[in-house]
Amino acid sequence: MPRRSEKQIYEMHAQVCSVLSNPKRLEIINLLRGDEQTVGDLAEKMDLTKANVSQQIAILRHKGLLLARREGQHIYYHLAFPKMLKAYDLLREILMERLSKQGAMAQRFRKEQP
Amino acid sequence: MPRRSEKQIYEMHAQVCSVLSNPKRLEIINLLRGDEQTVGDLAEKMDLTKANVSQQIAILRHKGLLLARREGQHIYYHLAFPKMLKAYDLLREILMERLSKQGAMAQRFRKEQP
DNA sequence: TATATAGTTGCGATATTGCGCAACTATACT
């Protein structure tokens, strides 16, 4: 018998997904695919304010998806679980397949829908 | 040059993740892993009202993750992209690894945190 | 037509999220 109930696992799983349910956080994860980066690096590449990037980073970090390394003035962030990129890529792959197969369905992913 | 901008892809990707960012919807997906099921089946297994299950199903269906098949009184639902289970399993695997390695971090996934 | 069963939808209260803005802390350098 499991120490943790299934319901709790679903809850944790959902929380990980909710961290991933924001386009800016996904872009950050994608930008951290290779090297570690600073808030400033990310802010520039994403064309966002540092405050906003820092807020998103804080969420990723507090939820344990990102790790930090300080070096002087700079704080370099990197992915805590690079394996997560596999899930990221898989989902994106499904997305692209779907877009190419069923163009009409793309409508469903615009801002709103009937 | 891509027809769709990167930002749009991140946006769509985030929307898929936001569909997955609810424990009840994750449980539904997991229960649909094998056979197709009716709202009633799911409601019973999950110990929820049919109305609530139906609402979650509606979200999954409208976002294109579920497909329906009517048979008399019953509507059977099944996964539109079984491949999505790979992403589901991968994420869950990461979750379980993390729980076993760093028990303390589990705290971060409880309801609230400092 | 009437009744039962299966499922859906709208409403409303409550909770959560996103994000700009301004103020704040931390490190480095002169």
Place this chain on the structure above:
DNA sequence: AGTATAGTTGCGCAATATCGCAACTATATA
């Protein structure tokens, strides 16, 4: 100490999500 650069945090408002409840639609069967 003073200044610059890097990053963080709190606040407030608008937008969105959750979910119970009740009313609704759809199919089947007597």
